[in-house]
Amino acid sequence: MEKSILEVRHVSIWFTQYERGTKRRSLPVIRDLNLTVGAGEVVAVVGASGSGKSLLAHGILGILPYNSHMEGEILYGGEPLTKERAEKLRGNGLALIPQGVTYLDPLMKVGSQLTRGRKDQETKERCRQVLERYGLGPETADLYPFELSGGMARRVLIASAVMDEPKLIIADEPTPGLDARAAGRILGHFREMTEGGAGMLFITHDLELALTIADRVVVFYAGETIEEAAAEDFQEEGRLRHPFTRALFRAMPSHGFAPIRGSQPYPGTVSAGCPFAGQCKACQKECGEADHIPVRQVRGGLVRCLYPEKEETV
Ligand SMILES: Nc1ncnc2c1ncn2[C@@H]1O[C@H](COP(=O)(O)OP(=O)(O)OP(=O)(O)O)[C@@H](O)[C@H]1O
Numbered sequence: 326m327e328k329s330i331l332e333v334r335h336v337s338i339w340f341t342q343y344e345r346g347t348k349r350r351s352l353p354v355i356r357d358l359n360l361t362v363g364a365g366e367v368v369a370v371v372g373a374s375g376s377g378k379s380l381l382a383h384g385i386l387g388i389l390p391y392n393s394h395m396e397g398e399i400l401y402g403g404e405p406l407t408k409e410r411a412e413k414l415r416g417n418g419l420a421l422i423p424q425g426v427t428y429l430d431p432l433m434k435v436g437s438q439l440t441r442g443r444k445d446q447e448t449k450e451r452c453r454q455v456l457e458r459y460g461l462g463p464e465t466a467d468l469y470p471f472e473l474s475g476g477m478a479r480r481v482l483i484a485s486a487v488m489d490e491p492k493l494i495i496a497d498e499p500t501p502g503l504d505a506r507a508a509g510r511i512l513g514h515f516r517e518m519t520e521g522g523a524g525m526l527f528i529t530h531d532l533e534l535a536l537t538i539a540d541r542v543v544v545f546y547a548g549e550t551i552e553e554a555a556a557e558d559f560q561e562e563g564r565l566r567h568p569f570t571r572a573l574f575r576a577m578p579s580h581g582f583a584p585i586r587g588s589q590p591y592p593g594t595v596s597a598g599c600p601f602a603g604q605c606k607a608c609q610k611e612c613g614e615a616d617h618i619p620v621r622q623v624r625g626g627l628v629r630c631l632y633p634e635k636e637e638t639v
Pocket residue numbers: 340354372373374375376377378379380381390392424530592
């Protein structure tokens with residue numbers, strides 16, 4: 326087994342909301358989440374909008390919003406990743422490619438953002454190389470973020486994250502707005518970095534894109550992991566375990582684009598049972614009632630379902 330770089334153990338995240346003035350309410354958005362990323366491995370986190378993917382990234386990096394709190398344990402290189410440690414490691418082993426381009430400092434030129442103020446020749450050369458690698462000329466270093474197109478800003482975010490040859494890269498929807506070829510090249514570079522021993526958590530809503538790079542796929546639904554499967558399992562629907570993962574499979578453009586009926590429940594609206602119960606064709610009475618749906622091992626993967634799908638021989 327490869328050495329694990331990141332371990333997320335039983336992590337839950339809540340938001341505190343104020344209702345009618347002073348009444349406080351705790352809204353659970355991530356529940357009992359477990360995942361690991363090994364050296365040389367790309368683990369994709371796939372889930373619909375609002376399922377908690379970005380919050381997981383922010384939780385790992387210690388940059389959750391002030392009105393939230395997190396429980397559970399996060400280990401980086403086998404040691405607890407506290408907020409303070411995450412701050413020290415950011416840009417120094419641990420890199421985030423954020424979902425929003427607003428993470429660029431609007432008042433600082435691209436070059437200074439990449440070099441983090443270092444002026445030595447070696448850093449400047451590295452900056453030039455990294456920009457070039459992501460299809461940006463050396464003149465980009467002299468531009469301010471407002472002078473960049475959307476696609477350029479995306480590439481700058483990626484370049485900035487990989488400047489220091491990180492050990493763990495958390496990429497939160499890194500390629501929207503880029504054409505398929507550009508996205509493919511960027512994913513190719515990510516793969517090179519993991520072949521060099523880095524680990525990557527690749528966050529996306531796009532299962533098809535995830536499968537072009539991932540070794541393992543963790544499927545999120547309403548703040549819970551509902552399945553963890555090897556990328557090969559996605560070669561056939563029958564090898565997948567959770568009804569939602571199978572629905573995602575059928576919704577892929579290459580598998581007929583079948584729409585998934587209904588939508589994921591909002592945080593705080595699932596009181597008991599399986600959050601997918603309302604949309605599940607195989608739902609039984611117990612699914613909506615059980616206090617907690619346990620995660621179990623099925624055919625080498627993990628599934629959170631009382632009645633996981635059986636293998637089909639089609
Ligand atoms: N500051 C906040 N206060 C309250 N709720 C929040 C806050 N930030 C996020 N949430 C809620 O947490 C849930 C998860 O949000 P998150 O941004 O992690 O989703 P996501 O899976 O990354 O979605 P997307 O694919 O759209 O980026 C959402 O329901 C969102 O409304």
